Amino acid sequence: MTNNDLVAAIEGQGYRLTAPRLRVLESIAGRDTNFTAEEVCADVPGVGRATVFRTLKLLVERGLLCKMILHDGSPRYSFPLTGHHHHLVCVSCGAITEFQESEIEQLLSQLGVSKAGTIVGHRIEVYVVCPTCQVRYGGHAKPELPISAGVSS
Numbered sequence: 181m182t183n184n185d186l187v188a189a190i191e192g193q194g195y196r197l198t199a200p201r202l203r204v205l206e207s208i209a210g211r212d213t214n215f216t217a218e219e220v221c222a223d224v225p226g227v228g229r230a231t232v233f234r235t236l237k238l239l240v241e242r243g244l245l246c247k248m249i250l251h252d253g254s255p256r257y258s259f260p261l262t263g264h265h266h267h268l269v270c271v272s273c274g275a276i277t278e279f280q281e282s283e284i285e286q287l288l289s290q291l292g293v294s295k296a297g298t299i300v301g302h303r304i305e306v307y308v309v310c311p312t313c314q315v316r317y318g319g320h321a322k323p324e325l326p327i328s329a330g331v332s333s
């Protein structure tokens with residue numbers, strides 16, 4: 181995503197693009213690795229944290245930015261590469277990749293019909309030890325990595 185893409189998308193939605201918001205967009209445009217809100221805050225001194233968080237939230241709501249929850253519960257952001265997708269998150273190095281799986285979508289739509297009510301959205305993060313880390317650590321996460329809640333093997 182270029183800065184112009186982001187600006188056009190926000191203005192196209194009828195949002196007023198204030199100078200601080202523009203600085204946030206300039207900071208994140210073109211990033212090709214995932215990032216935290218804290219990193220953005222550090223990159224735009226003088227822009228309030230609330231503005232940074234609100235701008236990121238707006239982009240997530242508009243589908244322009246992905247928000248992922250790491251295995252330790254901390255949020256990270258990245259620009260989506262494909263349409264509807266889910267995330268593979270490496271618990272060892274933090275690398276995030278996208279995946280699409282039609283069987284998951286079918287399963288969820290069946291669940292909606294049977295008992296869950298009307299499903300209006302979902303988010304799936306799958307925690308893995310990525311191929312690079314498997315080679316590096318012999319199939320395991322980094323030895324010093326704490327085993328945290330939500331990750332079982």
Ligand SMILES: [Zn+2]
Nearest residue numbers: 246259260278
């Ligand atoms: Zn994504």
Ligand SMILES: [Zn+2]
Nearest residue numbers: 270273310313
């Ligand atoms: Zn990894």
Ligand SMILES: [Zn+2]
Nearest residue numbers: 264265284285
């Ligand atoms: Zn899905």
